[in-house]
Amino acid sequence: MANQTRRNFIKTSALITSATIGLTNKSKAAPKYILSEDRMGVLVDTTVCIGCRKCEWACKVEHNLPTSAIETYDDRSVFNEKRRPNDKALTVVNEYPNDYSDKFPINVKVQCMHCDKPACLSACIVGAFSKHENGAVTWDTSKCIGCRYCMVACPFQIPAFEFEKALKPDIKKCDFCYEQRTSKGKLPACVEICPVEAITFGRREDLIKTARQKIKIYPNRYINRIFGEYEVGGTSWLYLASKEFEKLDFPKLGKDPAPGVSEAIQHGIFAYFVPPVALYALLGGIMWINKNKKSKEKEQEK
Amino acid sequence: MENLKPTILQKKFFTPAVIGLTVLAINGIIFLMIRFLWGIGAVTNLNNQYPWGIWIGIDVAAGVALAAGGFTTAALGHIMHKDQYHAIIRPALLTAMLGYTFVALSVMIDLGRYYYIWHPLIMWNGSSVLFEVGMCVMIYVTVLYIEFLPIVTERFIGRVNLPSFLSKFNKPLDKFLRTLDRGLEKTMFIFIIAGVVLSCLHQSSLGTLMVIAGPKMHPLWQTPVLPLLFLLSAISVGFPMVIMESYLTSKSFGLKPETNILSDLSNIVAPLLGIYLAFKIGDMVIRQTFVYLTEVNTESIMFTLEILIGVIIPLRMFLSNEIKKSPTGMAIASFLVVLGVLLNRINNFLVAYNPPYSSKAYFPSFGEISVTIGFIALEILLFRFFVLNFPIVSLPVYSTPQAKFTIRGGSK
Ligand code: SF4
Ligand code: SF4
Ligand code: SF4
Numbered sequence: 001m002a003n004q005t006r007r008n009f010i011k012t013s014a015l016i017t018s019a020t021i022g023l024t025n026k027s028k029a030a031p032k033y034i035l036s037e038d039r040m041g042v043l044v045d046t047t048v049c050i051g052c053r054k055c056e057w058a059c060k061v062e063h064n065l066p067t068s069a070i071e072t073y074d075d076r077s078v079f080n081e082k083r084r085p086n087d088k089a090l091t092v093v094n095e096y097p098n099d100y101s102d103k104f105p106i107n108v109k110v111q112c113m114h115c116d117k118p119a120c121l122s123a124c125i126v127g128a129f130s131k132h133e134n135g136a137v138t139w140d141t142s143k144c145i146g147c148r149y150c151m152v153a154c155p156f157q158i159p160a161f162e163f164e165k166a167l168k169p170d171i172k173k174c175d176f177c178y179e180q181r182t183s184k185g186k187l188p189a190c191v192e193i194c195p196v197e198a199i200t201f202g203r204r205e206d207l208i209k210t211a212r213q214k215i216k217i218y219p220n221r222y223i224n225r226i227f228g229e230y231e232v233g234g235t236s237w238l239y240l241a242s243k244e245f246e247k248l249d250f251p252k253l254g255k256d257p258a259p260g261v262s263e264a265i266q267h268g269i270f271a272y273f274v275p276p277v278a279l280y281a282l283l284g285g286i287m288w289i290n291k292n293k294k295s296k297e298k299e300q301e302k
Numbered sequence: 303m304e305n306l307k308p309t310i311l312q313k314k315f316f317t318p319a320v321i322g323l324t325v326l327a328i329n330g331i332i333f334l335m336i337r338f339l340w341g342i343g344a345v346t347n348l349n350n351q352y353p354w355g356i357w358i359g360i361d362v363a364a365g366v367a368l369a370a371g372g373f374t375t376a377a378l379g380h381i382m383h384k385d386q387y388h389a390i391i392r393p394a395l396l397t398a399m400l401g402y403t404f405v406a407l408s409v410m411i412d413l414g415r416y417y418y419i420w421h422p423l424i425m426w427n428g429s430s431v432l433f434e435v436g437m438c439v440m441i442y443v444t445v446l447y448i449e450f451l452p453i454v455t456e457r458f459i460g461r462v463n464l465p466s467f468l469s470k471f472n473k474p475l476d477k478f479l480r481t482l483d484r485g486l487e488k489t490m491f492i493f494i495i496a497g498v499v500l501s502c503l504h505q506s507s508l509g510t511l512m513v514i515a516g517p518k519m520h521p522l523w524q525t526p527v528l529p530l531l532f533l534l535s536a537i538s539v540g541f542p543m544v545i546m547e548s549y550l551t552s553k554s555f556g557l558k559p560e561t562n563i564l565s566d567l568s569n570i571v572a573p574l575l576g577i578y579l580a581f582k583i584g585d586m587v588i589r590q591t592f593v594y595l596t597e598v599n600t601e602s603i604m605f606t607l608e609i610l611i612g613v614i615i616p617l618r619m620f621l622s623n624e625i626k627k628s629p630t631g632m633a634i635a636s637f638l639v640v641l642g643v644l645l646n647r648i649n650n651f652l653v654a655y656n657p658p659y660s661s662k663a664y665f666p667s668f669g670e671i672s673v674t675i676g677f678i679a680l681e682i683l684l685f686r687f688f689v690l691n692f693p694i695v696s697l698p699v700y701s702t703p704q705a706k707f708t709i710r711g712g713s714k
Contacts, residue, residue: 084659086350123514125436127427145421146414148353149432153514157657160350161414163343169414251658253517261526262513263429269506269529270434276499283381283495290383 035116039135040182041204041236042191043211044109046248047221049198051079051093051107055190059091059111062177062189082249085111086160087172091190096248106241108248109190109199111174112137112158113228114236115258122259123153128171134183135204135236136176144171155232155251155258176236204236211240233257306389306696308453311555311689319554320686323679330676333669334411342414345669351657352664354412359651360674361408363508364644365401366439367536371547372398372446373501374540378570380494389563389696392453393551394544396694399446400681406443408677409436431510438504445497449490455483457692506533512650521591522605523654527581534581538574539643541567542616542636549633551695554686559629560696568632572620575639579613600663604645604653612642 053073060067079095091111121129128143162169177188228235337345375394509532552559616638625631
């Protein structure tokens, strides 16, 4: 009898082990994306932006979000406070003082940066985010379960949630106008409307070259840094500025991709399911030895 | 050694305390209804800066940690085969089962689209820590239910007594229960080991959850060894939770505390806490984060509290022989460990989390607190219901010589 349970034990354990290993192949179904050499981007020159907020209007119209008439956007009193993109506005423009001239404040447009190694994409429990070949990071409403982990993960604190909705709340963020425009080779709505060409759409590589050139030609106008070139592994949106980015409320970030450490830990623990299976085998072994010891003790007592 | 046998307790369900708990539970449920009718924003203080509040930080993260008694006692009793602990396995298992059920419920109410909770089953994202936690918890809840099944079969075998018109099913049902019981007995070891493995996995991964928040998390807590710290603290809180719960059960039902078993358990707690403390301090020294303790702010105070009250003081208490002789002493020391882990999870998920553009720090709303407290009250009520209707708590056999036959009729 004892022998039979033991055989059962080994047989079943072996079965489980192989079943778990069988799962391994599927577990690699993580969303993969290609970082194309020709991926696009947008260069935002904050020294050119005049804070007209036409991009805010165009973005809302493009995404069917309620908006007031375009004339109302001339009202500069909104700059009195710092705003953030949310579920009702996917992009906002903020204003900061210019240390050299009061007449020309610094305006900064804020939206999703479309990271090359997006934290939101790595974090999402159901893989609702995709990084497209043209650089856009988009969100899929048919998958999202509303856990809001993407908001915890994003280093720029961009994804916004419709907290007021009881049913089907969405995650809202700039989608690079992917569906209607950039996937078809058209300009994003905000870029198209900008009257002073403060925002330029183009191949990310070309944009970086342009930005470098600008810094070289006008060393007094720009600080020597392109925000987004290296931050968290690089972003599609790039910024030029006349003053330290941290003073313009850009987060202080390193060069390592945001999901790097957690993915490394994750893949360490789950390296081909070997650690869990090994733990299972180890515990099974201990259990078996202890069981035998116990039954031997009992026999000796008899 | 006296003979202990799991027995159905014979007590009234309702007491003044139970009525108080019921009121708290109903209060929580009212706020839950508001949440489902008008959305998460209507009840919580959450916003785009603070997407997670106490429903995740306390109900889920601390809930999972405090249900660790289930797998630590299973490992001790079944895998290490320490038979003297068998008396505490069932209460610990019940606590874990209820605990995880409420963890799952809390996840559900916190999900914006709760009706899509099954999506992770078919939409996989292998790089997502949350995905792994979710899957592990889902499987583990199932394993816990399976581990609990023998208690149910034990309760009903030979006692199936359906009302008149269903009575012809009595026999087949009894037969089914017996087959189920036999099948479970043969295969239970699979589930017990699986439970321990799954617990190790998700207890640690719960720590990995916040790693991706990177610089948004205060350096006192943000470390790549977070998963290890979470696992170690979960293991060290398992037995204190069992001690506390066993003590409270014996107090509230007027039973004699199992001082011997409890002090044996206490002997294991000290080394476990010691290991956790060593890693916690070691991590702080290696990353030189102790500099942040020189500033006085919420973070440094909360960190000090967590370590001092939750680890160092109880560690000292568990090393004292005086304490280990007194059930009350052990219960207090255990309570401190439980409090420490609760604080640690709150710190990791809420206090340490400083989003870049927040204008006002997050503090839970009255509704959020109500729901959290309501869930805890419900859990205690359910625990009471189970020990009054199922053979969970072990009593010395001689005092209830007819235990096997008096069970019929449960608590009435
Ligand atoms: S900025 Fe945030 S939301 Fe946008 S791609 Fe990067 S991680 Fe995702
Ligand atoms: S809220 Fe939606 S998109 Fe964000 S991580 Fe959760 S499931 Fe993914
Ligand atoms: S790219 Fe499109 S979605 Fe993004 S800010 Fe511009 S208009 Fe809005």
